[in-house]
Amino acid sequence: MHPAFSVIFFTVTSGAGYGFIALLGLFNFLYLGMLIDKNTFFICAAVGISLFTMGLISSTFHLANPKNAWRAFMRFRTSWLAREGLLAIIFYPIIFLYLYFIYIDFQLDYFLLMQTYSLIIFVLSIIIIYCTGMIYACLKTIPQWNTFWTPINYITIGVSLGALIFFFILDFNNYNIEPYKFYLLLLIISSLITKLSYYYSIRGPKHDIGQATNAAIKLKTTKVRLLDVGHTGSTFLTDEFGYKVAERKLFKVKMFAIISGFLAPFLLIYIHSFIFENIIFCILAISLAFLGMVAERWLFFAQAKHVVNLYHGSQNV
Amino acid sequence: MRLGLVVDLDKCVGCNACAIACKQWNTSGTSGSLTDYKPYGADPSGVFFNRIRHYETGNYPDSKTVHFPMSCMHCEEAACVTVCPTGASYKREEDGIVLVDPEKCMGCNYCAWACPYGARELDREEGIMKKCTLCVDRIYDENLPKEERKPACVMTCPTTARYFGDFDDPESEVSKLSSKRDGQELFAELGYKPVNKYLSPRKKVEIEKHEICEPDLVRKVKDWVNKVVEL
Numbered sequence: 001m002h003p004a005f006s007v008i009f010f011t012v013t014s015g016a017g018y019g020f021i022a023l024l025g026l027f028n029f030l031y032l033g034m035l036i037d038k039n040t041f042f043i044c045a046a047v048g049i050s051l052f053t054m055g056l057i058s059s060t061f062h063l064a065n066p067k068n069a070w071r072a073f074m075r076f077r078t079s080w081l082a083r084e085g086l087l088a089i090i091f092y093p094i095i096f097l098y099l100y101f102i103y104i105d106f107q108l109d110y111f112l113l114m115q116t117y118s119l120i121i122f123v124l125s126i127i128i129i130y131c132t133g134m135i136y137a138c139l140k141t142i143p144q145w146n147t148f149w150t151p152i153n154y155i156t157i158g159v160s161l162g163a164l165i166f167f168f169i170l171d172f173n174n175y176n177i178e179p180y181k182f183y184l185l186l187l188i189i190s191s192l193i194t195k196l197s198y199y200y201s202i203r204g205p206k207h208d209i210g211q212a213t214n215a216a217i218k219l220k221t222t223k224v225r226l227l228d229v230g231h232t233g234s235t236f237l238t239d240e241f242g243y244k245v246a247e248r249k250l251f252k253v254k255m256f257a258i259i260s261g262f263l264a265p266f267l268l269i270y271i272h273s274f275i276f277e278n279i280i281f282c283i284l285a286i287s288l289a290f291l292g293m294v295a296e297r298w299l300f301f302a303q304a305k306h307v308v309n310l311y312h313g314s315q316n317v
Numbered sequence: 318m319r320l321g322l323v324v325d326l327d328k329c330v331g332c333n334a335c336a337i338a339c340k341q342w343n344t345s346g347t348s349g350s351l352t353d354y355k356p357y358g359a360d361p362s363g364v365f366f367n368r369i370r371h372y373e374t375g376n377y378p379d380s381k382t383v384h385f386p387m388s389c390m391h392c393e394e395a396a397c398v399t400v401c402p403t404g405a406s407y408k409r410e411e412d413g414i415v416l417v418d419p420e421k422c423m424g425c426n427y428c429a430w431a432c433p434y435g436a437r438e439l440d441r442e443e444g445i446m447k448k449c450t451l452c453v454d455r456i457y458d459e460n461l462p463k464e465e466r467k468p469a470c471v472m473t474c475p476t477t478a479r480y481f482g483d484f485d486d487p488e489s490e491v492s493k494l495s496s497k498r499d500g501q502e503l504f505a506e507l508g509y510k511p512v513n514k515y516l517s518p519r520k521k522v523e524i525e526k527h528e529i530c531e532p533d534l535v536r537k538v539k540d541w542v543n544k545v546v547e548l
Contacts, residue, residue, distance in 0.1 A: 074421075217374060217518065230336075232361070235368075236429070237429075
Protein backbone atom coordinates (compact mmCIF):
# COMPACT_ATOMS: atom_id res chain seq x y z
CA MET A 1 0.00 0.00 0.00
CA HIS A 2 1.14 3.49 -0.79
CA PRO A 3 2.17 5.15 2.50
CA ALA A 4 0.59 8.61 2.50
CA PHE A 5 2.37 10.88 4.96
CA SER A 6 -0.86 12.59 6.05
CA VAL A 7 -2.29 9.24 7.17
CA ILE A 8 0.93 8.21 8.93
CA PHE A 9 0.98 11.52 10.80
CA PHE A 10 -2.73 11.19 11.59
CA THR A 11 -2.50 7.70 13.10
CA VAL A 12 0.62 8.46 15.16
CA THR A 13 -0.40 11.83 16.60
CA SER A 14 -4.08 11.06 17.16
CA GLY A 15 -3.10 7.77 18.78
CA ALA A 16 -0.69 9.57 21.11
CA GLY A 17 -3.26 12.29 21.86
CA TYR A 18 -6.08 9.91 22.73
CA GLY A 19 -3.63 7.67 24.58
CA PHE A 20 -2.57 10.64 26.69
CA ILE A 21 -6.14 11.73 27.42
CA ALA A 22 -7.03 8.13 28.28
CA LEU A 23 -4.26 8.12 30.89
CA LEU A 24 -5.46 11.44 32.33
CA GLY A 25 -8.94 9.95 32.68
CA LEU A 26 -7.54 6.82 34.29
CA PHE A 27 -5.41 8.90 36.67
CA ASN A 28 -8.34 10.97 37.78
CA PHE A 29 -10.44 7.85 38.17
CA LEU A 30 -7.82 6.34 40.45
CA TYR A 31 -6.72 9.40 42.47
CA LEU A 32 -9.33 12.01 41.81
CA GLY A 33 -8.45 15.53 42.87
CA MET A 34 -5.38 14.60 44.83
CA LEU A 35 -2.48 13.98 42.55
CA ILE A 36 -1.80 16.91 40.24
CA ASP A 37 -2.72 20.55 40.48
CA LYS A 38 -5.14 22.09 38.04
CA ASN A 39 -2.50 23.99 36.05
CA THR A 40 -0.50 20.86 35.27
CA PHE A 41 -3.70 19.02 34.49
CA PHE A 42 -4.76 21.66 31.97
CA ILE A 43 -1.32 21.67 30.35
CA CYS A 44 -1.60 17.90 29.95
CA ALA A 45 -5.10 18.14 28.52
CA ALA A 46 -4.04 20.90 26.11
CA VAL A 47 -1.14 18.80 24.83
CA GLY A 48 -3.36 15.74 24.39
CA ILE A 49 -6.16 17.63 22.68
CA SER A 50 -3.81 19.47 20.32
CA LEU A 51 -2.10 16.19 19.41
CA PHE A 52 -5.28 14.44 18.30
CA THR A 53 -6.65 17.62 16.72
CA MET A 54 -3.52 17.93 14.57
CA GLY A 55 -3.92 14.29 13.63
CA LEU A 56 -7.58 14.68 12.68
CA ILE A 57 -6.85 17.74 10.56
CA SER A 58 -4.01 15.92 8.84
CA SER A 59 -6.30 12.98 8.05
CA THR A 60 -8.40 15.21 5.78
CA PHE A 61 -5.35 16.05 3.64
CA HIS A 62 -5.46 12.73 1.79
CA LEU A 63 -9.06 13.26 0.68
CA ALA A 64 -9.50 13.90 -3.03
CA ASN A 65 -12.73 15.80 -2.41
CA PRO A 66 -12.44 17.36 1.08
CA LYS A 67 -15.55 19.52 0.68
CA ASN A 68 -17.59 16.39 1.42
CA ALA A 69 -15.53 15.49 4.50
CA TRP A 70 -18.40 16.53 6.79
CA ARG A 71 -20.38 13.57 5.44
CA ALA A 72 -17.80 11.15 6.85
CA PHE A 73 -19.90 10.46 9.98
CA MET A 74 -23.03 9.30 8.16
CA ARG A 75 -22.56 5.53 7.97
CA PHE A 76 -21.39 4.81 11.51
CA ARG A 77 -23.55 1.70 11.62
CA THR A 78 -21.31 -0.13 9.15
CA SER A 79 -18.12 1.86 8.59
CA TRP A 80 -15.23 1.96 11.07
CA LEU A 81 -14.02 5.14 9.41
CA ALA A 82 -17.35 6.81 10.12
CA ARG A 83 -17.34 5.47 13.70
CA GLU A 84 -13.89 6.89 14.30
CA GLY A 85 -14.86 10.25 12.83
CA LEU A 86 -18.13 10.45 14.72
CA LEU A 87 -16.61 9.52 18.10
CA ALA A 88 -13.73 11.95 17.49
CA ILE A 89 -16.22 14.79 16.98
CA ILE A 90 -18.47 13.76 19.90
CA PHE A 91 -15.37 13.59 22.09
CA TYR A 92 -14.75 17.35 21.85
CA PRO A 93 -17.80 18.55 23.84
CA ILE A 94 -17.33 15.64 26.26
CA ILE A 95 -13.71 16.50 27.05
CA PHE A 96 -14.38 20.25 27.24
CA LEU A 97 -17.26 19.76 29.67
CA TYR A 98 -14.99 17.47 31.66
CA LEU A 99 -12.28 20.14 31.79
CA TYR A 100 -14.88 22.68 32.90
CA PHE A 101 -15.95 20.37 35.73
CA ILE A 102 -12.32 20.02 36.80
CA TYR A 103 -12.01 23.79 36.65
CA ILE A 104 -14.94 24.39 38.99
CA ASP A 105 -13.83 21.56 41.33
CA PHE A 106 -16.97 19.59 40.65
CA GLN A 107 -15.39 16.51 42.22
CA LEU A 108 -15.53 18.07 45.70
CA ASP A 109 -19.32 17.84 45.70
CA TYR A 110 -19.97 15.04 43.27
CA PHE A 111 -17.07 12.67 43.73
CA LEU A 112 -18.74 9.54 42.35
CA LEU A 113 -20.17 11.36 39.35
CA MET A 114 -16.77 12.75 38.44
CA GLN A 115 -15.18 9.38 38.88
CA THR A 116 -17.65 7.87 36.45
CA TYR A 117 -16.97 10.75 34.07
CA SER A 118 -13.20 10.09 34.31
CA LEU A 119 -13.78 6.44 33.55
CA ILE A 120 -15.89 7.41 30.52
CA ILE A 121 -13.06 9.65 29.26
CA PHE A 122 -10.65 6.74 29.62
CA VAL A 123 -12.89 4.18 27.91
CA LEU A 124 -13.96 6.52 25.12
CA SER A 125 -10.36 7.48 24.27
CA ILE A 126 -9.38 3.83 24.05
CA ILE A 127 -12.43 3.07 21.90
CA ILE A 128 -11.45 5.87 19.49
CA ILE A 129 -7.95 4.42 19.06
CA TYR A 130 -9.55 1.00 18.63
CA CYS A 131 -11.74 2.43 15.84
CA THR A 132 -8.66 3.89 14.12
CA GLY A 133 -7.06 0.44 14.20
CA MET A 134 -10.24 -1.25 12.96
CA ILE A 135 -10.34 1.06 9.92
CA TYR A 136 -7.40 -1.03 8.71
CA ALA A 137 -8.04 -4.32 10.48
CA CYS A 138 -11.51 -4.81 8.97
CA LEU A 139 -10.20 -5.00 5.40
CA LYS A 140 -10.13 -8.64 4.31
CA THR A 141 -8.43 -7.53 1.09
CA ILE A 142 -5.22 -6.61 2.92
CA PRO A 143 -4.14 -9.71 4.88
CA GLN A 144 -1.29 -7.87 6.67
CA TRP A 145 -3.88 -5.57 8.27
CA ASN A 146 -6.69 -8.05 8.71
CA THR A 147 -5.56 -9.24 12.14
CA PHE A 148 -6.65 -8.45 15.69
CA TRP A 149 -3.08 -7.37 16.43
CA THR A 150 -3.67 -4.20 14.38
CA PRO A 151 -6.06 -2.45 16.82
CA ILE A 152 -4.06 -3.82 19.77
CA ASN A 153 -0.90 -2.26 18.32
CA TYR A 154 -2.67 1.05 17.78
CA ILE A 155 -3.87 1.10 21.39
CA THR A 156 -0.63 -0.01 23.07
CA ILE A 157 1.51 2.33 20.97
CA GLY A 158 -0.86 5.29 21.44
CA VAL A 159 -1.00 4.79 25.20
CA SER A 160 2.79 4.34 25.42
CA LEU A 161 3.43 7.59 23.55
CA GLY A 162 0.88 9.33 25.76
CA ALA A 163 2.50 7.87 28.86
CA LEU A 164 5.94 9.12 27.78
CA ILE A 165 4.64 12.68 27.43
CA PHE A 166 2.72 12.42 30.70
CA PHE A 167 5.79 11.17 32.49
CA PHE A 168 7.84 14.03 31.07
CA ILE A 169 5.33 16.70 32.09
CA LEU A 170 5.05 15.28 35.61
CA ASP A 171 8.82 15.09 35.95
CA PHE A 172 9.28 18.59 34.52
CA ASN A 173 6.87 19.98 37.10
CA ASN A 174 8.76 18.22 39.90
CA TYR A 175 6.13 15.66 40.75
CA ASN A 176 7.16 12.46 42.39
CA ILE A 177 7.46 10.07 39.45
CA GLU A 178 8.70 7.21 41.58
CA PRO A 179 5.44 5.19 41.49
CA TYR A 180 5.05 5.44 37.69
CA LYS A 181 8.48 4.39 36.43
CA PHE A 182 7.59 0.76 36.54
CA TYR A 183 4.25 1.20 34.76
CA LEU A 184 5.80 3.30 32.00
CA LEU A 185 8.48 0.70 31.35
CA LEU A 186 5.82 -2.02 31.42
CA LEU A 187 3.75 -0.11 28.85
CA ILE A 188 6.69 0.33 26.47
CA ILE A 189 7.57 -3.36 26.75
CA SER A 190 3.99 -4.48 26.20
CA SER A 191 3.73 -2.27 23.12
CA LEU A 192 6.94 -3.84 21.81
CA ILE A 193 5.70 -7.37 22.52
CA THR A 194 2.37 -6.76 20.79
CA LYS A 195 4.17 -5.20 17.81
CA LEU A 196 6.53 -8.16 17.52
CA SER A 197 3.53 -10.50 17.74
CA TYR A 198 2.01 -8.56 14.85
CA TYR A 199 5.18 -8.93 12.78
CA TYR A 200 5.20 -12.64 13.56
CA SER A 201 1.54 -13.07 12.61
CA ILE A 202 1.91 -11.37 9.20
CA ARG A 203 4.98 -13.31 8.08
CA GLY A 204 4.66 -15.20 4.80
CA PRO A 205 2.08 -14.85 2.03
CA LYS A 206 -1.62 -15.23 2.86
CA HIS A 207 -3.27 -15.45 -0.58
CA ASP A 208 -2.05 -16.70 -3.93
CA ILE A 209 -2.92 -16.17 -7.57
CA GLY A 210 -4.86 -19.42 -7.52
CA GLN A 211 -7.52 -17.94 -5.26
CA ALA A 212 -7.79 -14.95 -7.54
CA THR A 213 -8.12 -16.78 -10.84
CA ASN A 214 -8.05 -20.57 -10.66
CA ALA A 215 -11.68 -20.90 -9.71
CA ALA A 216 -12.58 -19.34 -13.03
CA ILE A 217 -9.74 -20.70 -15.12
CA LYS A 218 -10.19 -24.05 -13.38
CA LEU A 219 -6.92 -25.58 -14.43
CA LYS A 220 -5.98 -26.54 -10.93
CA THR A 221 -3.09 -28.80 -11.79
CA THR A 222 -1.11 -26.13 -13.59
CA LYS A 223 0.28 -22.80 -12.55
CA VAL A 224 -1.38 -19.64 -13.73
CA ARG A 225 0.87 -16.77 -14.71
CA LEU A 226 -0.04 -13.24 -15.70
CA LEU A 227 1.00 -12.73 -19.32
CA ASP A 228 -0.21 -9.19 -19.94
CA VAL A 229 -1.87 -6.79 -17.56
CA GLY A 230 -3.84 -5.19 -20.38
CA HIS A 231 -2.80 -1.57 -19.92
CA THR A 232 0.28 0.22 -21.16
CA GLY A 233 0.87 2.64 -18.33
CA SER A 234 0.33 3.00 -14.62
CA THR A 235 -3.23 3.14 -13.32
CA PHE A 236 -4.89 4.26 -10.11
CA LEU A 237 -4.69 0.64 -8.97
CA THR A 238 -0.97 0.22 -9.61
CA ASP A 239 -0.20 3.59 -7.99
CA GLU A 240 -2.32 2.98 -4.90
CA PHE A 241 -1.71 -0.72 -4.34
CA GLY A 242 1.40 -1.57 -6.31
CA TYR A 243 3.77 0.13 -3.87
CA LYS A 244 6.66 -2.26 -3.35
CA VAL A 245 9.78 -1.85 -1.26
CA ALA A 246 12.89 -4.02 -1.37
CA GLU A 247 13.01 -6.56 1.46
CA ARG A 248 16.35 -5.17 2.62
CA LYS A 249 14.92 -1.70 3.02
CA LEU A 250 11.87 -3.07 4.85
CA PHE A 251 14.21 -4.89 7.22
CA LYS A 252 16.27 -1.75 7.87
CA VAL A 253 13.17 0.33 8.58
CA LYS A 254 11.81 -2.41 10.85
CA MET A 255 15.07 -2.46 12.83
CA PHE A 256 15.00 1.32 13.09
CA ALA A 257 11.37 1.28 14.24
CA ILE A 258 12.04 -1.34 16.91
CA ILE A 259 15.21 0.35 18.20
CA SER A 260 14.12 3.97 17.97
CA GLY A 261 10.45 3.42 18.81
CA PHE A 262 10.69 0.92 21.64
CA LEU A 263 14.15 -0.13 22.82
CA ALA A 264 15.78 3.32 22.99
CA PRO A 265 12.90 4.97 24.92
CA PHE A 266 12.84 1.99 27.27
CA LEU A 267 16.58 2.27 27.90
CA LEU A 268 16.50 6.05 28.29
CA ILE A 269 13.62 5.96 30.75
CA TYR A 270 15.36 3.15 32.60
CA ILE A 271 18.56 5.19 32.88
CA HIS A 272 16.59 8.26 33.89
CA SER A 273 14.67 6.34 36.54
CA PHE A 274 17.27 4.13 38.08
CA ILE A 275 20.77 5.23 37.12
CA PHE A 276 21.24 8.87 36.29
CA GLU A 277 18.37 11.30 36.51
CA ASN A 278 18.30 13.95 33.81
CA ILE A 279 15.27 15.44 32.06
CA ILE A 280 17.20 15.35 28.76
CA PHE A 281 16.75 11.57 28.72
CA CYS A 282 12.99 12.07 28.82
CA ILE A 283 13.01 14.54 25.93
CA LEU A 284 15.26 12.24 23.94
CA ALA A 285 13.00 9.26 24.69
CA ILE A 286 9.91 11.13 23.44
CA SER A 287 11.62 12.34 20.25
CA LEU A 288 13.02 8.92 19.42
CA ALA A 289 9.71 7.22 20.22
CA PHE A 290 7.77 9.51 17.85
CA LEU A 291 10.40 9.08 15.13
CA GLY A 292 10.31 5.32 15.59
CA MET A 293 6.51 5.24 15.46
CA VAL A 294 6.48 7.20 12.20
CA ALA A 295 8.81 4.52 10.80
CA GLU A 296 6.60 1.80 12.29
CA ARG A 297 3.48 3.33 10.67
CA TRP A 298 5.28 3.76 7.35
CA LEU A 299 6.16 0.08 7.54
CA PHE A 300 2.55 -0.77 8.36
CA PHE A 301 1.58 0.65 4.96
CA ALA A 302 4.64 -0.35 2.93
CA GLN A 303 4.43 -3.97 4.09
CA ALA A 304 0.71 -4.32 3.39
CA LYS A 305 -0.07 -6.13 0.16
CA HIS A 306 -3.51 -5.71 -1.34
CA VAL A 307 -4.98 -8.80 -3.03
CA VAL A 308 -5.57 -6.79 -6.23
CA ASN A 309 -1.84 -7.26 -6.83
CA LEU A 310 -2.70 -10.86 -7.73
CA TYR A 311 -4.26 -9.39 -10.88
CA HIS A 312 -1.15 -7.30 -11.50
CA GLY A 313 1.55 -9.95 -11.62
CA SER A 314 2.08 -11.04 -8.00
CA GLN A 315 1.96 -14.79 -7.47
CA ASN A 316 1.04 -14.27 -3.84
CA VAL A 317 0.37 -11.49 -1.33
CA MET B 318 -33.60 -8.59 -9.12
CA ARG B 319 -29.92 -9.45 -9.02
CA LEU B 320 -28.42 -8.06 -12.20
CA GLY B 321 -24.98 -9.11 -13.30
CA LEU B 322 -22.75 -10.48 -16.01
CA VAL B 323 -21.59 -13.87 -17.14
CA VAL B 324 -18.22 -13.97 -18.87
CA ASP B 325 -17.38 -16.99 -21.01
CA LEU B 326 -13.62 -17.43 -20.83
CA ASP B 327 -13.79 -19.96 -23.66
CA LYS B 328 -15.13 -17.34 -26.03
CA CYS B 329 -13.19 -14.27 -24.92
CA VAL B 330 -10.37 -13.46 -27.34
CA GLY B 331 -9.00 -10.57 -25.31
CA CYS B 332 -9.70 -7.90 -27.93
CA ASN B 333 -10.42 -5.17 -25.35
CA ALA B 334 -13.50 -4.05 -27.29
CA CYS B 335 -15.59 -4.23 -24.09
CA ALA B 336 -13.16 -1.92 -22.28
CA ILE B 337 -13.31 0.59 -25.12
CA ALA B 338 -17.10 0.39 -25.51
CA CYS B 339 -17.41 0.87 -21.74
CA LYS B 340 -15.15 3.89 -21.80
CA GLN B 341 -16.97 5.36 -24.79
CA TRP B 342 -20.45 4.95 -23.28
CA ASN B 343 -19.67 5.85 -19.70
CA THR B 344 -17.45 8.83 -20.29
CA SER B 345 -20.58 10.70 -21.36
CA GLY B 346 -22.86 8.68 -19.06
CA THR B 347 -24.14 9.36 -15.56
CA SER B 348 -20.79 8.53 -13.99
CA GLY B 349 -18.81 10.45 -16.62
CA SER B 350 -16.41 11.58 -17.45
CA LEU B 351 -13.81 8.84 -17.31
CA THR B 352 -10.91 11.26 -17.15
CA ASP B 353 -7.73 10.61 -19.08
CA TYR B 354 -4.47 11.99 -17.75
CA LYS B 355 -1.95 13.14 -20.35
CA PRO B 356 -3.69 11.14 -23.12
CA TYR B 357 -1.20 12.34 -25.74
CA GLY B 358 1.77 12.61 -23.39
CA ALA B 359 4.65 10.28 -22.73
CA ASP B 360 2.92 8.47 -19.86
CA PRO B 361 -0.81 8.32 -20.60
CA SER B 362 -3.18 6.97 -17.98
CA GLY B 363 -6.85 7.18 -17.18
CA VAL B 364 -9.98 5.84 -15.54
CA PHE B 365 -11.46 2.55 -16.79
CA PHE B 366 -14.37 0.50 -15.43
CA ASN B 367 -13.35 -2.61 -17.23
CA ARG B 368 -9.88 -4.06 -17.61
CA ILE B 369 -8.79 -7.20 -19.42
CA ARG B 370 -5.93 -9.29 -18.12
CA HIS B 371 -4.28 -12.12 -20.00
CA TYR B 372 -3.06 -15.24 -18.26
CA GLU B 373 -1.11 -18.23 -19.48
CA THR B 374 -1.36 -21.70 -18.01
CA GLY B 375 0.35 -25.03 -18.44
CA ASN B 376 3.02 -26.27 -20.82
CA TYR B 377 2.72 -27.44 -24.41
CA PRO B 378 0.62 -29.27 -25.49
CA ASP B 379 -1.68 -28.33 -22.60
CA SER B 380 -0.76 -24.66 -22.65
CA LYS B 381 -3.45 -22.05 -22.93
CA THR B 382 -3.85 -18.30 -22.88
CA VAL B 383 -6.90 -17.16 -20.95
CA HIS B 384 -8.24 -13.66 -21.48
CA PHE B 385 -9.79 -12.38 -18.34
CA PRO B 386 -12.07 -9.34 -18.42
CA MET B 387 -12.81 -7.87 -14.99
CA SER B 388 -15.26 -5.20 -13.96
CA CYS B 389 -17.37 -4.63 -10.84
CA MET B 390 -18.87 -7.91 -9.61
CA HIS B 391 -21.80 -6.08 -7.94
CA CYS B 392 -21.25 -8.25 -4.85
CA GLU B 393 -24.18 -9.26 -2.67
CA GLU B 394 -22.05 -8.56 0.41
CA ALA B 395 -20.35 -5.51 -1.07
CA ALA B 396 -17.54 -4.51 1.30
CA CYS B 397 -17.05 -1.26 -0.61
CA VAL B 398 -20.54 -0.20 0.50
CA THR B 399 -20.09 -1.30 4.12
CA VAL B 400 -16.84 0.61 4.62
CA CYS B 401 -17.96 3.84 2.91
CA PRO B 402 -18.20 6.45 5.69
CA THR B 403 -20.27 9.01 3.75
CA GLY B 404 -22.93 6.77 2.26
CA ALA B 405 -21.79 7.71 -1.25
CA SER B 406 -21.38 4.03 -2.13
CA TYR B 407 -24.67 2.20 -2.16
CA LYS B 408 -26.24 -0.99 -3.44
CA ARG B 409 -29.62 -0.59 -5.07
CA GLU B 410 -32.38 -2.61 -3.41
CA GLU B 411 -34.30 -3.12 -6.64
CA ASP B 412 -31.59 -4.61 -8.86
CA GLY B 413 -28.43 -5.00 -6.77
CA ILE B 414 -26.36 -2.56 -8.80
CA VAL B 415 -23.54 -0.98 -6.75
CA LEU B 416 -23.20 2.74 -7.48
CA VAL B 417 -21.36 5.83 -6.23
CA ASP B 418 -23.22 9.06 -5.56
CA PRO B 419 -20.76 11.75 -6.76
CA GLU B 420 -22.55 14.38 -4.65
CA LYS B 421 -21.57 12.54 -1.45
CA CYS B 422 -18.16 11.00 -2.25
CA MET B 423 -15.22 12.62 -0.46
CA GLY B 424 -12.55 10.66 -2.34
CA CYS B 425 -11.01 8.87 0.65
CA ASN B 426 -10.20 5.71 -1.42
CA TYR B 427 -11.46 3.48 1.40
CA CYS B 428 -13.89 1.61 -0.88
CA ALA B 429 -11.10 0.91 -3.37
CA TRP B 430 -9.07 -0.56 -0.49
CA ALA B 431 -11.97 -2.86 0.37
CA CYS B 432 -12.46 -4.15 -3.18
CA PRO B 433 -10.43 -7.26 -4.06
CA TYR B 434 -11.20 -6.97 -7.78
CA GLY B 435 -9.77 -3.51 -8.45
CA ALA B 436 -13.19 -2.44 -9.68
CA ARG B 437 -12.97 1.09 -8.32
CA GLU B 438 -10.75 3.82 -9.63
CA LEU B 439 -10.42 7.34 -8.31
CA ASP B 440 -10.92 10.11 -10.84
CA ARG B 441 -8.04 12.28 -9.67
CA GLU B 442 -9.29 15.35 -11.48
CA GLU B 443 -12.82 15.27 -10.09
CA GLY B 444 -11.72 13.75 -6.78
CA ILE B 445 -14.52 11.21 -6.96
CA MET B 446 -14.48 7.42 -6.94
CA LYS B 447 -15.74 5.87 -10.17
CA LYS B 448 -16.90 2.38 -11.00
CA CYS B 449 -18.93 0.19 -13.34
CA THR B 450 -22.62 1.17 -13.27
CA LEU B 451 -23.70 -1.90 -15.24
CA CYS B 452 -24.76 0.83 -17.69
CA VAL B 453 -27.67 1.77 -15.46
CA ASP B 454 -28.32 4.66 -17.85
CA ARG B 455 -28.74 2.21 -20.76
CA ILE B 456 -30.46 -0.89 -19.46
CA TYR B 457 -33.60 1.00 -18.38
CA ASP B 458 -33.68 3.47 -21.29
CA GLU B 459 -37.06 3.01 -22.94
CA ASN B 460 -35.97 5.07 -25.93
CA LEU B 461 -33.64 2.27 -26.91
CA PRO B 462 -34.96 -0.81 -28.72
CA LYS B 463 -35.44 -3.65 -26.24
CA GLU B 464 -32.53 -5.74 -27.54
CA GLU B 465 -30.18 -2.82 -26.96
CA ARG B 466 -31.06 -2.36 -23.29
CA LYS B 467 -27.84 -4.07 -22.23
CA PRO B 468 -24.52 -2.81 -20.89
CA ALA B 469 -22.23 -1.40 -23.57
CA CYS B 470 -19.62 -4.12 -23.00
CA VAL B 471 -22.20 -6.86 -23.63
CA MET B 472 -23.58 -5.10 -26.70
CA THR B 473 -20.19 -4.70 -28.31
CA CYS B 474 -18.53 -8.06 -27.62
CA PRO B 475 -17.74 -9.50 -31.07
CA THR B 476 -17.59 -13.08 -29.80
CA THR B 477 -20.64 -12.78 -27.49
CA ALA B 478 -18.48 -13.81 -24.56
CA ARG B 479 -20.45 -11.52 -22.24
CA TYR B 480 -24.02 -12.03 -21.10
CA PHE B 481 -26.20 -9.74 -19.04
CA GLY B 482 -29.26 -10.63 -17.03
CA ASP B 483 -31.04 -11.27 -13.75
CA PHE B 484 -29.56 -14.04 -11.63
CA ASP B 485 -32.70 -14.16 -9.47
CA ASP B 486 -34.70 -15.34 -12.46
CA PRO B 487 -33.92 -19.06 -12.96
CA GLU B 488 -35.15 -18.82 -16.56
CA SER B 489 -32.77 -16.01 -17.55
CA GLU B 490 -29.92 -16.71 -19.95
CA VAL B 491 -27.31 -15.88 -17.28
CA SER B 492 -28.85 -18.22 -14.70
CA LYS B 493 -29.13 -21.08 -17.18
CA LEU B 494 -25.59 -20.62 -18.49
CA SER B 495 -24.19 -20.30 -15.03
CA SER B 496 -25.86 -23.46 -13.74
CA LYS B 497 -25.18 -25.45 -16.92
CA ARG B 498 -21.47 -24.64 -17.03
CA ASP B 499 -20.88 -24.27 -13.30
CA GLY B 500 -20.31 -20.51 -13.25
CA GLN B 501 -17.43 -19.55 -10.96
CA GLU B 502 -16.92 -16.64 -8.60
CA LEU B 503 -13.57 -14.92 -8.15
CA PHE B 504 -12.11 -14.88 -4.64
CA ALA B 505 -15.12 -16.64 -3.17
CA GLU B 506 -13.19 -17.20 0.09
CA LEU B 507 -13.39 -13.50 0.97
CA GLY B 508 -17.15 -13.97 1.30
CA TYR B 509 -18.33 -10.95 -0.68
CA LYS B 510 -20.61 -13.12 -2.87
CA PRO B 511 -19.79 -11.61 -6.25
CA VAL B 512 -22.80 -11.72 -8.60
CA ASN B 513 -20.81 -11.89 -11.85
CA LYS B 514 -19.92 -15.41 -12.88
CA TYR B 515 -17.13 -16.80 -15.02
CA LEU B 516 -17.48 -19.83 -17.29
CA SER B 517 -14.23 -21.78 -17.20
CA PRO B 518 -12.47 -22.81 -20.39
CA ARG B 519 -13.58 -26.32 -21.31
CA LYS B 520 -10.99 -29.03 -21.74
CA LYS B 521 -9.44 -28.90 -25.17
CA VAL B 522 -9.15 -31.83 -27.53
CA GLU B 523 -5.72 -33.24 -26.90
CA ILE B 524 -3.12 -32.71 -29.58
CA GLU B 525 -1.87 -36.03 -30.84
CA LYS B 526 1.85 -36.55 -30.42
CA HIS B 527 3.70 -38.76 -32.84
CA GLU B 528 6.81 -40.48 -31.68
CA ILE B 529 9.52 -40.29 -34.32
CA CYS B 530 11.30 -43.34 -33.02
CA GLU B 531 10.96 -45.73 -30.15
CA PRO B 532 12.60 -44.08 -27.09
CA ASP B 533 15.62 -45.86 -25.74
CA LEU B 534 15.93 -47.19 -22.22
CA VAL B 535 17.62 -44.07 -20.79
CA ARG B 536 14.87 -41.88 -22.29
CA LYS B 537 12.20 -44.17 -20.84
CA VAL B 538 13.77 -44.00 -17.35
CA LYS B 539 14.03 -40.20 -17.60
CA ASP B 540 10.41 -39.92 -18.74
CA TRP B 541 9.33 -42.12 -15.85
CA VAL B 542 11.32 -40.03 -13.35
CA ASN B 543 9.80 -36.86 -14.79
CA LYS B 544 6.33 -38.31 -14.40
CA VAL B 545 6.99 -39.29 -10.79
CA VAL B 546 8.41 -35.86 -10.00
CA GLU B 547 5.43 -34.12 -11.59
CA LEU B 548 3.01 -36.16 -9.53
